Amino acid sequence: MPQISKKAVDIPASPIRKLTPYANNAKKAGRKVYHLNIGQPDIETPQVVTDAIKGFDHKVLEYSPSEGFESYRSKLAGYYKSKNIPVNPEDIITTVGGSEALVFGFMTTCNPGDEIIIPEPFYANYNGFATFAGITVVPVTAKIENGFALPSVDEFEKKITSKTKAILICNPGNPTGYLYTKSELEQLKEVVLKHDLFLFADEVYREFCYEDTQPYSVLNLSGLENHAILIDSVSKRYSMCGARIGALISKNKEVISSALKFAQARLSPPTIEQIAAEAALNTPLSYFDDVKKEYVTRRDILVDGLNNIPGVFCPKPSGAFYAVAKFPIDDADKFCQWLLEEFSYDNQTVMMAPATGFYATPDTGNNQVRLAYVLNQESLKNAVKCLDEALKIYPGRVD
Numbered sequence: 001m002p003q004i005s006k007k008a009v010d011i012p013a014s015p016i017r018k019l020t021p022y023a024n025n026a027k028k029a030g031r032k033v034y035h036l037n038i039g040q041p042d043i044e045t046p047q048v049v050t051d052a053i054k055g056f057d058h059k060v061l062e063y064s065p066s067e068g069f070e071s072y073r074s075k076l077a078g079y080y081k082s083k084n085i086p087v088n089p090e091d092i093i094t095t096v097g098g099s100e101a102l103v104f105g106f107m108t109t110c111n112p113g114d115e116i117i118i119p120e121p122f123y124a125n126y127n128g129f130a131t132f133a134g135i136t137v138v139p140v141t142a143k144i145e146n147g148f149a150l151p152s153v154d155e156f157e158k159k160i161t162s163k164t165k166a167i168l169i170c171n172p173g174n175p176t177g178y179l180y181t182k183s184e185l186e187q188l189k190e191v192v193l194k195h196d197l198f199l200f201a202d203e204v205y206r207e208f209c210y211e212d213t214q215p216y217s218v219l220n221l222s223g224l225e226n227h228a229i230l231i232d233s234v235s236k237r238y239s240m241c242g243a244r245i246g247a248l249i250s251k252n253k254e255v256i257s258s259a260l261k262f263a264q265a266r267l268s269p270p271t272i273e274q275i276a277a278e279a280a281l282n283t284p285l286s287y288f289d290d291v292k293k294e295y296v297t298r299r300d301i302l303v304d305g306l307n308n309i310p311g312v313f314c315p316k317p318s319g320a321f322y323a324v325a326k327f328p329i330d331d332a333d334k335f336c337q338w339l340l341e342e343f344s345y346d347n348q349t350v351m352m353a354p355a356t357g358f359y360a361t362p363d364t365g366n367n368q369v370r371l372a373y374v375l376n377q378e379s380l381k382n383a384v385k386c387l388d389e390a391l392k393i394y395p396g397r398v399d
């Protein structure tokens, strides 16, 4: 049989979905499974979006320009300006989700064998995108004890080699929900300027910030115009994950003109969904107020509930809709599987993502899990109750 590629062997399977067969078996056996493992929001997509899709009446479903429709990029630039983020239409390439923006960004800035430093735990698909581009992810560990704050400049500098091309942060973070302060971003700015690196900021959760502190964009860092690359997406912002519309944004003209060549090679982003994403920019601001209020309530139910369980520690996230918690357990992979295979409380159980898949350093985060609070309040309360009961009888409990 012909051999598949090394990249095909190396690319990791999704840590979020690997327990799915066990969840399916639990459901077949008649148990209710609360899915805290995956970031698919249950919030309704704004009606302006669905109306725009229903109203599509072009006679031919044509390609769009490779960089995306001019009308969409102009209006999107207006969205950033309304957030005091200086973006012009020509700084934007419309992509197939934030995912493609990350792939284009890596391909544009890194050669095979280059390294990119990422604070861990990080969004696990960064590993996959790095495999596409043949680059190596070098982790810097953020600690649960201090809520996953940015590791010190020293920690970053220890990891910089002649192959380092970029640092990537996710702000606010998936899986941690941590929101970087302006001062933390200023520290990163010093590092990237000193070592002449690119700084990628994945800001797809910008609209999901819950404290009084406003999110600070990488594009607000003055003097970093040639270094900063913003990754964005409509997936979470407007609860339209299936639209597959994102953006790669930079003031660095060489980055944009080079990324455009990758965009041209894949022809264009989806046409109808761009029209929908343009319509999404008319979403009333009250939509976000309501959504944020709902997520704050959900976060508090989940995080306060977890912290009330003896032996559990969960820092309170300031953004996104995820939390990483430390459990009094031997091994998160085993615990998550046991919940699905063997545990039941009132015929219910919980599915979570073991945090090991979000760390690149081996044997790190073994007793941590990621939970997404994308379920309604009642379900979250039931899920917390299940976890409380599960920890009373889990055979691998460690105190």
Ligand SMILES: Cc1ncc(COP(=O)(O)O)c(C=O)c1O
Pocket (backbone or CB within 6 Å): 039, 096, 097, 098, 099, 100, 123, 170, 174, 202, 204, 232, 233, 234, 235, 241, 244, 245, 246
């Ligand atoms: C941090 C982060 N970045 C990027 C993405 C990719 O999203 P999409 O390709 O749907 O825009 C996700 C999706 O969950 C994410 O959590």
